Amino acid sequence: MKKIAILPFIMLLAGCQSITVLDPKSSTGKEQAYLIWFSLAIMVIVLLVVFILFTRFVIRYRYTEKKAEYIPQDVKGNLKYELTWTIVPFLLLAVLAVPTLKITFDQSPEMAAEANTNGVHINVTAEQFRWTFEHKNSKTVHNELIIPENKDIVFHLSSKDVIHSFWIPELAGKVDVIPNKELIYVIKNAEIGEYDGKCAEFCGIQHANMTFDVKVVSLDEYNQYLKQSSN
Template structure:
């Protein structure tokens, strides 16, 4: 049974390549993962109700020889049922919309380059590399080092075409647009090494536009900045 289950899931898992969206390593990522699990849970409840009712009706109203001459009652409508299947979806949508709007609004990238809090990191995208600028003005290509437990404000821009900054374990995708700077916060990243990539097709070498994010301790981060001087 397990063998056939694994074989059946292979087409769904083929494109995952170690992406850890649901195993978030930051507060920002955890909030996004919560929305995914929450919406999945609601939809599974709806799916279960549909399948249970479907199975019940198939069994109850299946063909029987003794019912060959049975004429069902002509029902014009049922107000209670009609109100139920109209009101319940509205309630479910409201329940889903409240946390979705709240988290999405809180995490939406800002068009202003001014950040309310946190340390500032510059992120410049171009074909086909990423350049990261630390608070002390030093830059490094395709490697981003962050201190754990901080609120990091990314200042994202593009030098040529639209790119998309994405570190699956830490945060969602943020587009970088030529001629426009946006800010995005990653809250409380946890110590570890994570893969990042461009999530927007940007040219013939798009697949090579990857980078590494290392989240280190506060002490190690200060040492890292000193070494860059």
């Protein structure tokens, strides 16, 4: 009986095999995963301190017959404690803010006009319910993205209809794809392999089927691929 109850969860997990962000295969994804682990580490430190103090106080100040009549001393602001619990959270947030701001600003999608133009450019057009990838020699392919390894891949994202979201979980986080506004998003140093891509913004009845295959290949293979005809 128990086994049967667990089965759907195992199936769910198996289905999500390539939808993982914690084993990133690009330097962009690695920076994002680093932020996740770094903030988790700080949270765990805070959690440990709180729970250790909590447990200690629960045991130490628990009700006993002896203490039935005990009235604790009324203490007014203890400067040492007040300073500690003001300065420590401030320091923790400051430490967290430095890499978060740096990586977030470095990686933020940009307006097309302001974008750095170095790298392999690919036009990405989202529409209900498919993806179109146009390479620099105008080679155009639907729902299949081939890119070279170890390069800056500069995606020019635009939508023909509603808001979609461009997501290759193993390479980088989600980026909104917005009608009438071209955004530039760069994924750096992808590793050779096959990955899943999908639309991550509910965009209509066939949203769940708006997926694409991603293949990272060597630069030679990519140049070969560009020369092949689109079908």
